[in-house]
Amino acid sequence: MHWKIKASLQKILHFTKIGDKLNHIPATLKKNYHKNVMIYQTHECLRKFDETTLTFTEDSKKTALEIGTGYSLISPVVLYLLGFDKIITVDISNDSSIKTFQKQIQHLENEGFLDKISARGKFCSTEIKEKIQQLQSFQTLEELLQFCHITYIPKYTLEAIENVSTSFDYICSQVVFEHIPPEFLQQLFTKMKVWLTEDGFAVHTINFIDHFANPGFFQDKNISEFNFLKYADKTWNFWAGNDIAYTNRLSYLYYLELCEANNLSVIEFKGENYRTHNPLSETEIHPDVVKKYKSLKSVEDVCKFQRGTLIFKK
Numbered sequence: 001m002h003w004k005i006k007a008s009l010q011k012i013l014h015f016t017k018i019g020d021k022l023n024h025i026p027a028t029l030k031k032n033y034h035k036n037v038m039i040y041q042t043h044e045c046l047r048k049f050d051e052t053t054l055t056f057t058e059d060s061k062k063t064a065l066e067i068g069t070g071y072s073l074i075s076p077v078v079l080y081l082l083g084f085d086k087i088i089t090v091d092i093s094n095d096s097s098i099k100t101f102q103k104q105i106q107h108l109e110n111e112g113f114l115d116k117i118s119a120r121g122k123f124c125s126t127e128i129k130e131k132i133q134q135l136q137s138f139q140t141l142e143e144l145l146q147f148c149h150i151t152y153i154p155k156y157t158l159e160a161i162e163n164v165s166t167s168f169d170y171i172c173s174q175v176v177f178e179h180i181p182p183e184f185l186q187q188l189f190t191k192m193k194v195w196l197t198e199d200g201f202a203v204h205t206i207n208f209i210d211h212f213a214n215p216g217f218f219q220d221k222n223i224s225e226f227n228f229l230k231y232a233d234k235t236w237n238f239w240a241g242n243d244i245a246y247t248n249r250l251s252y253l254y255y256l257e258l259c260e261a262n263n264l265s266v267i268e269f270k271g272e273n274y275r276t277h278n279p280l281s282e283t284e285i286h287p288d289v290v291k292k293y294k295s296l297k298s299v300e301d302v303c304k305f306q307r308g309t310l311i312f313k314k
């Protein structure tokens, strides 16, 4: 289906107060949706944490910040099961609920994650199993958050984070940064420089592709996954400048520039291409896209990776 059909529907939906929730419904109708979300969130949370050398000891307390909670609380709960003493998870929307959590947590012990969590974390498998059984019994979000020492801040501000903590051993995000405008990304990177402890790690997985090329009923199979880089800012804002469809059209190089500008020490950037790669040629990439960068060795590099994980320290 042509991407402009999905874009038009999202534009209409965004005028309704529940547009984002309606947009999310088709995904939840898939068979095994909640089990698959639990597997994905747990796997990705452990994969990112494995990029750090953080360890847990009895006498040191560790604090984590997750940027972009989304619909699932599995990731902050896995951070708790790993051994973080305090977890803050923030989002601009308020989409997490105890009902969704109940549908997802019931699958955690069946899927062989207990040993993986205990191998990397503070608790043994038996302790984790007991904790999961308690987690399965909670009937309210408050009970769950209190038990796991999680502070959930929907519709957050940077000040709201700092009212809870200004120091983090671990800061992570999963496919969130591409939804953040460059101006706010700059503020976030400046804050991360201040917030990270000396031994702390930030690990962020970012998706760099045009979301209208994502699989699903509305997928446009005839476009490159970098199609959105062909358009002027003004044109792209017309089609996708709303809170449901917004992506910033920035590649991994922009995040590396942000690290450099904030004197953050990049440990590694792991770029991936997880589907057929159809990069654009230099002439197809709009000058508005190119001018977002301080310097580009080669313009085509903005299409080099579809997804990646950026690991940095203070």
Ligand SMILES: C[S@@+](CC[C@H](N)C(=O)[O-])C[C@H]1O[C@@H](n2cnc3c(N)ncnc32)[C@H](O)[C@@H]1O
Pocket: 067, 068, 069, 070, 071, 072, 090, 091, 092, 093, 173, 174, 175, 176, 179, 180, 184
């Ligand atoms: C693709 S979802 C990913 C959610 C979750 N991390 C996951 O893996 O399922 C992107 C999320 O980023 C959130 N988001 C957008 N702008 C944000 C911002 N400035 N700060 C934090 N979260 C933001 C959205 O509300 C949405 O929940």
